[in-house]
Amino acid sequence: xxxxxxxxxxxxxxxxxxxxxxxxxxxxxxxxxxxxxxxxxxxxxxxxxxxxxxxxxxxxxxxxxxxxxxxxxxxxxxxxxxxxxxxxxxxxxxxxxxxxxxxxxxxxxxxxxxxxxxxxxxxxxxxxxxxxxxxxxxxxxxxxxxxxxxxxxxxxxxxxxxxxxxxxxxxxxxxxxxxxxxxxxxxxxxxxxxxxxxxxxxxxxxxxxxxxxxxxxxxxxxxxxxxxxxxxxxxxxxxxxxxxxxxxxxxxxxxxxxxxxxxxxxxx
Numbered sequence: 054x055x056x057x058x059x060x061x062x063x064x065x066x067x068x069x070x071x072x073x074x075x076x077x078x079x080x081x082x083x084x085x086x087x088x089x090x091x092x093x094x095x096x097x098x099x100x101x102x103x104x105x106x107x108x109x110x111x112x113x114x115x116x117x118x119x120x121x122x123x124x125x126x127x128x129x130x131x132x133x134x135x136x137x138x139x140x141x142x143x144x145x146x147x148x149x150x151x152x153x154x155x156x157x158x159x160x161x162x163x164x165x166x167x168x169x170x171x172x173x174x175x176x177x178x179x180x181x182x183x184x185x186x187x188x189x190x191x192x193x194x195x196x197x198x199x200x201x202x203x204x205x206x207x208x209x210x211x212x213x214x215x216x217x218x219x220x221x222x223x224x225x226x227x228x229x230x231x232x233x234x235x236x237x238x239x240x241x242x243x244x245x246x247x248x249x250x251x252x253x254x255x256x257x258x259x260x261x262x263x264x265x266x267x268x269x270x271x272x273x274x275x276x277x278x279x280x281x282x283x284x285x286x287x288x289x290x291x292x293x294x295x296x297x298x299x300x301x302x303x304x305x306x307x308x309x310x311x312x313x314x315x316x317x318x319x320x321x
Contacts, residue, residue, distance in 0.1 A: 065150055067133025070141070071187030073150075074098045078244070078281045079319070080126035080155060083118050086318045087281050088128070090244045095132060098183050104134050104149055117153050125160040127282050128153070131186065164287040165204035165278070167218065169267055169294060170197045174208045174216040176239030184241060191219040203292060205278060207267075210238040214264045221278035221286070222246035225270055226306050230259040232273075237264055245279035248318075249310055258306070267293065275304035277311075285311040 066072035076091040092110055099106050110130060118128070131152040137144040172194050175181065191206075198206035198219070206219040217223060217240035224233045224246075231253050234240050253260045263269070270276065276288040287307050290300040 059152065059154075061150060061152065062136045064136040064138075065133055066135065066137045066143070067131065067150060067186050071185060071189075072102075072143070073104070073131060073133030073186040074102070074184055075129060075131040075186055076184060077127055077129045079158070079284065080118065080123045080128050081319045082124060083122055085114060085118065085128045087244055088114055090247075091130070091281065094184070094242075094244070095130065098185075099132060101183065102134075103143070103147070104132060105147055106132065106149065106151075108151060110151065110153070113151070113153055117155055121155050123155055123157065125158045126155050127158050128155050133186065158282065162283055162286050164289040166202070166290045166292060167205040167207045167278070167288060168198040168201040168203035168292050170194045170206040170208060170219075171294070172197070172206075172208055174210045174239040176210055176237060178239065181239040182236065182241060194219040201292060205286075205288075207291060209267065210264075212264075213266055214238055215267055215269065216240045217243075218278050218280075221280045221283075223276070223278060223288075224249060225273035225276035225288075225301070226304060227269075227273050230261060231306065232261050232263055232265075232269070235262040235264050243279060244281040245284055245314070248314060249279055249285070252310060252313055256309075267291070267299075270299050270301075273299075273301055275307050276301045277307045284314050 061068055076095050078085050078087045078091050133150045135148040135150045172190050194206035208216045210216045215234045216238040222243040236242055270291055278286045278288055290298050292298050
């Protein structure tokens with residue numbers, strides 16, 4: 054169905070309350086190689102929220118990709134609890150809604166600057182670690198980063214420790230060791246994050262998942278951001294609210310991980 058002809062009931066709780074989950078993944082030459090990882094996370098999140106999934110979403114996604122041939126694109130799967138009565142109380146029996154869509158993607162990936170935004174990631178939130186459709190804080194974080202002339206927003210947790218980007222996970226290298234914020238900060242267990250951690254283990258690269266303030270980036274030789282759409286984006290610098298800038302000279306691990314991810318999952 055064409056996007057303009059798709060419809061969702063006006064009583065859908067995803068539309069009215071953000072009561073739902075979503076996943077986005079890269080499409081390349083008509084395939085979504087990381088789809089299985091996303092569906093596992095979607096099913097886990099749906100169980101946590103008590104939203105049933107009565108369809109085979111893998112078959113639905115593959116059918117969509119056959120219908121919409123795509124060289125470079127993004128597949129999004131949105132799942133909501135479906136329609137319900139007015140108010141916050143969920144319906145006794147959920148009748149969920151699933152929306153699958155594919156959109157084109159500009160293939161080029163350029164290094165970005167990031168802004169430490171004023172919003173905080175709360176690891177004690179009941180939605181911490183879930184990829185929910187209640188994404189207004191991330192919209193506001195990106196708005197703040199754009200106003201500062203940056204391509205990504207970095208969020209700290211409520212204790213002032215590095216957590217994640219608005220749409221990415223954060224990595225940096227210092228002294229040959231790869232660092233990334235711990236899931237204890239409330240950051241999302243990103244698909245590409247998990248793949249990078251697995252590759253580092255295979256290649257014998259030391260890894261530490263840490264709870265540290267932004268000052269820890271000052272000694273980094275290189276840094277990058279990951280998500281399942283762009284895979285890996287070099288991080289050029291991080292801007293602090295007081296106007297200070299932390300720049301990263303760059304190094305070999307960023308390109309090694311980028312090339313290995315691409316070759317293993319997309320060109321393999």
